[in-house]
Amino acid sequence: MMRTTTATTTTTTLWRPTGPEELALVATSGWVAWPPRLPEQPIFYPVLNEDYAIRIARDWNVPASGSGYVTRFEVDSAFLERYPVRQAGGETILELWVPAEELDEFNRHIVGRIEVIREFHA
Template sequence: MKTISLYRPVGEKEMILIVESGYKKFPPRLEWQPIFYPVLDESYASEIAEKWNTRDEAGNYLGFVTKFEVPEEIMNQYPAQNVGARNHNELWVPAEELESFNDVIVGNIEVIKVFIGDEFTKETSPELESLILNIKKLP
């Protein structure tokens, strides 16, 4: 089975829920969020995590870039949507389909980057504190 890498920028609250799932699934969308949108490009995910998540008080000024694999045929079910620049491509998964989308993730969701905003004070989750320290040590 051929897989495709997708990326998802997340803030602190969503990252805590991913950790609590054992790095197996993304949490349900909030009622005002009609879609789940993983992105196709790591640099785009990094851009969102760094420019948006690190300025969000509700997310404790933290931005994480997650990476995960899905079977290639999933790409055909959710055609890419371009939302701006050339590399700003996302899959739009309807919120009500997120649970079945989670079921096809191959392996674990991994954290590949973390961005810390200027107003970040202290991590209250021991799991995330350890994760931040370990990611920051990567080259």
């Protein structure tokens, strides 16, 4: 989904399923950046549709950590062109794979704030 936020910047809506620890770090950033990846997390993967994010938050994050959250945020579309869309399963299981070392730059291209739009609890 794309929408124009200013006369010169077109953004793409992305979603990110997350657990409580990562969400707390996003809150610490003022809701404007994703935290650095852990050593065992070589990529940051936002997803391209809300339904897929819901499934991960509900079916994976809740059993793993007791809570799962779906976040939504906008990123400069021109910047995102460097990341090919990856199909991680069925037709609607679509992700972007952002290498951990590029996350700071990715964060600089977020437009506006990261918002929690759904939450699930055990």
